[in-house]
Amino acid sequence: MSLFLYNSCTAHRYTFTVKEVPYKKLCSTKKILTVNGKFPGETLKVYKGDTIYVNVRNRASENITMHWHGVEQPRNPWSDGPEYITQCPIRPGSDFLYEVIFSIEDTTVWWHAHSSWTRATVHGLIFVYPRLPKSLPFPKSDHEVPLILGEWWKRNVTEVVELFRRTRGDPNVSDALTINGHPGFLYPCSKSDTYELTVKKGKSYRIRMVNAAMNLILFFAIAKHSLTVVSADGHYTKPLNATYITISPGQTLDLLLHANQNPKRTYYMAARAYHSNPVINFNNSTTIGILRYTSSTSASSKRYPNLPYYNDTSAAFAFFTNITSLYSGQAPVKISRRIISTVSINLLTCPNDSCEGPNGSRLAASMNNISFVTPSHVDILKAYYYHIKGVYGTRFPAFPPLVFNFTAEDQPLFLQTPRLATEVKVIKYGEPLEIVLQGTSLVGGGIDHPMHLHGFSFYVVGVGFGNFNVTQDPLNYNLNDPPYRNTVTVPRNGWVAIRFVADNPGVWFMHCHFDRHLSWGMNVVFIVKNGRGLNQQILPPPPDLPPCY
Numbered sequence: 001m002s003l004f005l006y007n008s009c010t011a012h013r014y015t016f017t018v019k020e021v022p023y024k025k026l027c028s029t030k031k032i033l034t035v036n037g038k039f040p041g042e043t044l045k046v047y048k049g050d051t052i053y054v055n056v057r058n059r060a061s062e063n064i065t066m067h068w069h070g071v072e073q074p075r076n077p078w079s080d081g082p083e084y085i086t087q088c089p090i091r092p093g094s095d096f097l098y099e100v101i102f103s104i105e106d107t108t109v110w111w112h113a114h115s116s117w118t119r120a121t122v123h124g125l126i127f128v129y130p131r132l133p134k135s136l137p138f139p140k141s142d143h144e145v146p147l148i149l150g151e152w153w154k155r156n157v158t159e160v161v162e163l164f165r166r167t168r169g170d171p172n173v174s175d176a177l178t179i180n181g182h183p184g185f186l187y188p189c190s191k192s193d194t195y196e197l198t199v200k201k202g203k204s205y206r207i208r209m210v211n212a213a214m215n216l217i218l219f220f221a222i223a224k225h226s227l228t229v230v231s232a233d234g235h236y237t238k239p240l241n242a243t244y245i246t247i248s249p250g251q252t253l254d255l256l257l258h259a260n261q262n263p264k265r266t267y268y269m270a271a272r273a274y275h276s277n278p279v280i281n282f283n284n285s286t287t288i289g290i291l292r293y294t295s296s297t298s299a300s301s302k303r304y305p306n307l308p309y310y311n312d313t314s315a316a317f318a319f320f321t322n323i324t325s326l327y328s329g330q331a332p333v334k335i336s337r338r339i340i341s342t343v344s345i346n347l348l349t350c351p352n353d354s355c356e357g358p359n360g361s362r363l364a365a366s367m368n369n370i371s372f373v374t375p376s377h378v379d380i381l382k383a384y385y386y387h388i389k390g391v392y393g394t395r396f397p398a399f400p401p402l403v404f405n406f407t408a409e410d411q412p413l414f415l416q417t418p419r420l421a422t423e424v425k426v427i428k429y430g431e432p433l434e435i436v437l438q439g440t441s442l443v444g445g446g447i448d449h450p451m452h453l454h455g456f457s458f459y460v461v462g463v464g465f466g467n468f469n470v471t472q473d474p475l476n477y478n479l480n481d482p483p484y485r486n487t488v489t490v491p492r493n494g495w496v497a498i499r500f501v502a503d504n505p506g507v508w509f510m511h512c513h514f515d516r517h518l519s520w521g522m523n524v525v526f527i528v529k530n531g532r533g534l535n536q537q538i539l540p541p542p543p544d545l546p547p548c549y
Helices: 002-008 157-167 313-322 380-385 515-520
Strands: 011-025 028-035 044-047 051-058 066-069 095-101 108-113 123-129 143-152 176-179 196-199 204-211 217-222 227-232 235-242 245-247 252-258 266-274 286-293 337-348 362-367 370-372 419-421 424-427 431-439 449-453 458-465 487-490 494-502 506-512 523-528
Touching (some): 011 044, 066 095, 108 252, 123 143, 123 204, 157 515, 176 266, 176 286, 217 313, 235 313, 245 252, 245 313, 313 458, 337 515, 370 523, 380 506, 380 523, 431 487, 449 494, 487 494, 506 515
Parallel strands (some): 011 051, 044 123, 196 286, 337 431, 424 523
Antiparallel strands (some): 011 028, 051 095, 066 108, 108 123, 143 176, 217 266, 227 235, 227 252, 266 286, 337 362, 449 487, 449 506, 458 494
């Protein structure tokens, strides 16, 4: 029977029909983009090393692409998904068949739309299971629980995007946080729209979690229950017991929950923002879910969890930095080069101070003072593969072009203006790289940045506050068991250092996973050149790639 189940689960084909469906939340109804009419979207289940095919049928009124977040897609950037980076969009009425190649992913990753802000409602989890006879390196749970943290706007998300792009200011913050699409009873008209998890005393539960919020790092906890982290971003970790967790947009966690408390009581779970800069507006509300034992009643006493205060940076990064890889000795010890890039919020002037950013300016964002301009007629992958000139440049600097005290309280105004350009960084196949991401205090004093790299996972070998010291800080790197992730949080006015071997040829996007920062240009593209061997070269393009116009 086990062999039959194993064989029957290795070939997967899915159909994703993207369409608009009315949903009612927070006292009002609006149409949202969905996959197959579901919000959140369905969970895909695969075995390690599988290849699946997902036919995306766009039956909505706007463009769409789909990204398989945390799936490295070896040699296959054609199905990676970011709009005008690796493909032109799937236009209304069109289809595209994604080939999703799993390789080293072990646990939980996810999928989401990757055009404009469509991922706000178009997303879902991917459960990866070990291939038999491999087993899990932690106790098998009795049940699995998908748990998606998100945001909800009462307005149509397209209108939110159009408004801030027109005014050039900060986008309106969301109206609610959600757990599996449910705001919870603290919000208006939401008593019956509260997520409930029913558990049985003595049983164990594996929570597979993603932060699918658009612009918020989140704290999460369950009253009176500790959680054991066993995986982050699709890769095993050493077990870490925690009374709360911190999770950035794009990150996934696997958490073991033991139902070991008084079963006569009811326990709340809660999520709210971690936000290090109160000058910047944010949603400071709390979403509540219910953990209910099978023997509890509605009259049971209720317990609320203790969450860190919204600006508790030490709590947020204590959690991040306590996560370590299950395995030792995997991170590159020697590197061929170090790329250092600032990540900044910036300002651009507007005619007659007509924009709604500070002092009538336009808000922007940058890496190494370049605010990335996304192509609008042909994607970068196609331009690279077919040698189409004029789409991008190759002069992304390996070092900040302007060197200053990146984290000083007061910065000269001229530092706030970035260069608008479409610049990429070309990398040789097989290079062991280090990338240092340095936060800055430009425009409002800085904020944290969850940075995601497509096509790779990487080792987070160092993190610190203040300015990166190229002589001293590498002496304190963790090169033994650093966490292996695909999304890392750069602390406000601090830095992170990551390492990986560039052994996946293709065009790969790196960007802030706060979508407002992505929209403003906090992005770069890495082009990893082909190696010499046949298995070190980009796969040929699929025949049904969406056309560019």
